[in-house]
Structures are given as C-alpha cells and as structure tokens.
Amino acid sequence: MKTIQPVTIWANGETKEATILNAYAVSVVLDSNATFYYSLLSDAQETLAQGNLTMDGTAYENWEQDETAWEWIADTLNLTITGDYVKTEE
DSSP, X not given: OEEEEEEEEEETTEEEEEEEEEEEEEEEETTTEXXXXXXXXXXXXXXXXXXXXXXXXXXXXXXXXXXXXHHXXXXXXXXXXXEEOOOOOO
16 A cells, blocks of 8 residues: 545545555456556545556556556556555554
8 A cells, every 4th residue: 555645535425535545456467458456545544435447558568566556556546656555553
C-alpha cells in the first residue's frame, strides 16, 4: 500500500478523504496485459472507492518493477503517491 495526497470522495452520502492506495495484480497475460484491482482507503482503512485497471501497450512493455505499476496506477487515477504506507500501532 502507498500513502497518497488526500483526495475527497463522495461515499455513502458524505464526503470523506482517501489517503491510502491499495493495489494488486489480479490477472497477468504474459506479453499482453495486466489487470490490477485498486482501492482508495481512509486513514481508518475504510474502502471509499475501488475498481480495476488494465495495463497494456507501452505501459505493459515498460513494467519491470512494482514501482512502475504503482506509478502507472496513480497516474491513471490522477493521484500523487507520497510514500509507502506503514501501519501505526494503536
């Protein structure tokens, strides 16, 4: 998971702030494409938005490291990654 610059999301009838991006590959077709599930979470890890994105073409060809996928997902969703998410002890 990554921390992101906060974004306002309308969720369940109210506005909330997403501050965490979670994502993972759900399908990879070698030499073709990859589909990622993503979710935008609040500080309390409440899911505020979610969906799937498919990376193909040049973006898929350039995907060599996880950071490349994180950057592509953030760019596609118009988000700014601010760091790695580290859960704090309560």
